[in-house]
Amino acid sequence: MMKDILENLMIEKITRNFLQAPHKRNKIHEADAELVDLGDERTEYLAITTDALVEEVDSGLYDDPFFIGWMLAMVNFSDLAAVGAEPLGLLLSLSFPSTQDESFTAKLTEGISAACQRLNTFVLGGDTNEGKELFLSGCALGRVPKESTMTRKGAQPGDKVFLTGPAGLGNIFAFLKLTGKNNHMKKSFYQPVARIEEGKVIKEFASCCMDTSDGVIHTMDTLMRLNRCGFVLYNDWDRIVHPIALDVCRTQNIPPWLLLAAVHGEFELLFSVGPDDVKKLHDEAAQTGWNPVLIGEVTSGRGVRIKVPDRFIQLDTAQIRNLSHTAGSEPERYIKELFDIARTAGIW
């Protein structure tokens, strides 16, 4: 039996009282954005998703107002990207304390606007309140052709697993910021762009897709549970981990795979493709100017294993995921326990 994920138990408590909408294509957990069917005569689903920046702001991990605004938009659009949707726009639900200075608000909205413009989309509307604490929530709306929708479900043993780009920048950003070591990095190395354009290509080929907003291992654990499958992850870190992140790993003595394990992901898309479609994927991707990064494969047995030269190392993905609930609010403890996991697993 697989170990429970604390986050899932919480979500199940919240959603226990809710009925499944007959016009919603996906069930809970099954897609990054909800797919709403407007009727048989329509060739598209609406895709809709909501995401708030809470822990990232409360912890001080995000403190620059332009960056906070940028991220508020991107975390929402990333969920649209993971179902292959084209954005229609963003709604904002914002609450500011009465003491909030105006330059913060101005830079926040600049960041939101810049992120929308980067994706050729718009803020559609919103609600602003005065509350005790800063609270920032978004809701992104998009559409996707019914015939080529992606969800988190559909991975088959033998499928190859890809990322839209190398991983690890999000976790390196968080590591440097929360340990006070970010002074030597140029400020802007982490400003992710939701993979909307890539998502539209991927949706033609992928058997499943999910963004890596909570880290690659977290994403694999979720997909493994939904698809009743397993994953093998190649230990080819020079190719899988972003060069900037690898560089920090060397200087700070961090095992590169921990950049896939920690919870502050990087908004790439992780997706699986059947063996027959791999060449077509590469051809289509090349035409739009990007290279999918092969990181592993889907297996029939459960679990996430790292393939090292002589053997497979099984990861306790539930332990890794639950760490953000048990130690997530204490960065030093979180990092220490993650390092302990790496030592115990024997992959350094």
Add this chain to the structure above:
Amino acid sequence: MMKDILENLMIEKITRNFLQAPHKRNKIHEADAELVDLGDERTEYLAITTDALVEEVDSGLYDDPFFIGWMLAMVNFSDLAAVGAEPLGLLLSLSFPSTQDESFTAKLTEGISAACQRLNTFVLGGDTNEGKELFLSGCALGRVPKESTMTRKGAQPGDKVFLTGPAGLGNIFAFLKLTGKNNHMKKSFYQPVARIEEGKVIKEFASCCMDTSDGVIHTMDTLMRLNRCGFVLYNDWDRIVHPIALDVCRTQNIPPWLLLAAVHGEFELLFSVGPDDVKKLHDEAAQTGWNPVLIGEVTSGRGVRIKVPDRFIQLDTAQIRNLSHTAGSEPERYIKELFDIARTAGIW
């Protein structure tokens, strides 16, 4: 020149950096929900809106978790009702402090679910976080035929002004709750239902529509600015104000019109109808079992005036609206200043 509304100045600051989406039919302030055009081949707009419960919860005005959940859904669906939309569902963005007890969360979601079921609609999805403070935001999605969309714009001098039902329950609820006088009332006299069904009838006849979530006078002030018109409000309080609310007015010596002026509205729809359509409205409304309440008319001059037997009394609607920003967080001061306004205006 009309006096500025502090809320509008804040909204303009927030939205200054945002571009108008070419596929959005309404501009800022022009509709309770945003109307999104999915293309010429579609006969419907998408309607989408977001609303958070912040001040109502922070102030203790809403403290029963089932009621909070009910209201979180209804405030959002009420915005859909005001554009005549049929709901597709609700998304939730919730944040709980780590100390939140589970029975609160369970009752909250029961309230949300009950409200959705009351309107034959569903929770579609959401996002849950752990934060410093309780934060509750919703986003409602719906659709409305393009040919009969309502917005806040379109009122013409000579139009008659209606409410979907008598006003004042929201403000009486707030008055009794915040002054500690609610012990003698049965608990459930205020549990509003978004006027979705009425909105679908109204949209065939109305020249403009807006919900009264911030009170009737507030709604009239907004519509007056958008439509460059004025309003006359009849002083026929026995018909316009809800009997339960009137009863409290008598025992507490409150001028009934203040129940239209104070900021905690009641989620009726306020709408205008051209003189030629009034009979058709009444006929259609009767068929679905409700009676529109005539409360006044649209005039060519600006301002909101109360018609008393011998004259018109001009209201300073900007002063009334701004009161919730200058004194809104101090209920006793707010009530005192509102009573002062009634005395100065000479309508008691």
